[in-house]
Amino acid sequence: AQRVTQPEKLLSVFKGAPVELKCNYSYSGSPELFWYVQYSRQRLQLLLRHISRESIKGFTADLNKGETSFHLKKPFAQEEDSAMYYCALGSGNTGKLIFGQGTTLQVKP
Amino acid sequence: DGGITQSPKYLFRKEGQNVTLSCEQNLNHDAMYWYRQDPGQGLRLIYYSQIVNDFQKGDIAEGYSVSREKKESFPLTVTSAQKNPTAFYLCASSIQASGRYEQYFGPGTRLTVT
Numbered sequence: 490a491q492r493v494t495q496p497e498k499l500l501s502v503f504k505g506a507p508v509e510l511k512c513n514y515s516y517s518g519s520p521e522l523f524w525y526v527q528y529s530r531q532r533l534q535l536l537l538r539h540i541s542r543e544s545i546k547g548f549t550a551d552l553n554k555g556e557t558s559f560h561l562k563k564p565f566a567q568e569e570d571s572a573m574y575y576c577a578l579g580s581g582n583t584g585k586l587i588f589g590q591g592t593t594l595q596v597k598p
Numbered sequence: 599d600g601g602i603t604q605s606p607k608y609l610f611r612k613e614g615q616n617v618t619l620s621c622e623q624n625l626n627h628d629a630m631y632w633y634r635q636d637p638g639q640g641l642r643l644i645y646y647s648q649i650v651n652d653f654q655k656g657d658i659a660e661g662y663s664v665s666r667e668k669k670e671s672f673p674l675t676v677t678s679a680q681k682n683p684t685a686f687y688l689c690a691s692s693i694q695a696s697g698r699y700e701q702y703f704g705p706g707t708r709l710t711v712t
Contacts, residue, residue: 498638521697533641533688533703540698575640579697583648584629585656586701588640 491516493578495589502566503597510561510592512550512576521579522559523586524550528572536561536574546570566596601625604689604704611683611711619674619707621689627702629695630672634658635686635706644687647672648695676709683711 492515502508514520524536537545539552539559550561559576576589602623611617623630629648633641643656647666661680666672672691676683686708690701 493640495640523700532705533690535700538700579699581697582695583646583654584631584692584695584697584699584701585643585646586631586641586697588633588642590638590640 491578491580491587493576493587493589495576495592497592499593501595504568505565508563508566510574512559512589514557514578516578522552523577524561525575525577526572568596568598570594571596602691602702602704604707606707609707609709613711614678616675616677619687621672621704622670623691625691627691627693629692631690632674633688635688683709685709
C-alpha cells in the first residue's frame, strides 16, 4: 500500500540549530516526492520536489530509495521557518497526492 | 492573490443539512482535488477530477459528492450522510493529473456542523 509516514508531530529547535524533518514512504513504483509547507495564516504551498533537486529557503531533501526516505534538512534554522511541514507522495497518472500526518516545526529564538 | 479561491472561509450548518463548498481556479488547470485536513491526520483526498465532466473517488468519499461541469469550478457537497463533517476543507489544482506536478492550494473553508 502507498503510505507516507512523518514520525514526529512536533519538532522544536533553537535558532541556528540544524533541522531534519523525517519522512518515510511506501510505494512500489518510482516515487514522486514533495515537501509542502503551511505557514501561519497562509495557504499550503510547495516547498520542494525531489525531481528538481533544488534548494529552497536553505532546505534540501534527498531521496534515499534504499531506506525509502525523503528527509527535509536545513543546516541553520531561522525563526521564520516555523510552520507545518507535510511530506507527500505523488501517485502515477492520477495526480493524487498521499500526505503524511505533518510535522510542526517550532524554531525558538 | 488569485489562482485558486474557496468560499466561504467559515461555514456553519445544522446537522442533517447538505452544504456546498465552492472552489474556483483561473490557472487553466485540468486537474482539481478536494482534501480534508484534520489535526494529526494530515490531508486526506476526498474526490479528484482529471478533466471536465469526469471525477473519481478518493480515500474518504463517503458522504460527499462533487461535480465538474466547468474547467474552472469543482464544488464539493457535504451531505447529511457524512458522519463527521466538521473539518477544514482544502481545494487544489494542478496543470495535469500526474504525480509529477505541483498542486496549488486554495485558502480553505472551515466547516462547523452542530
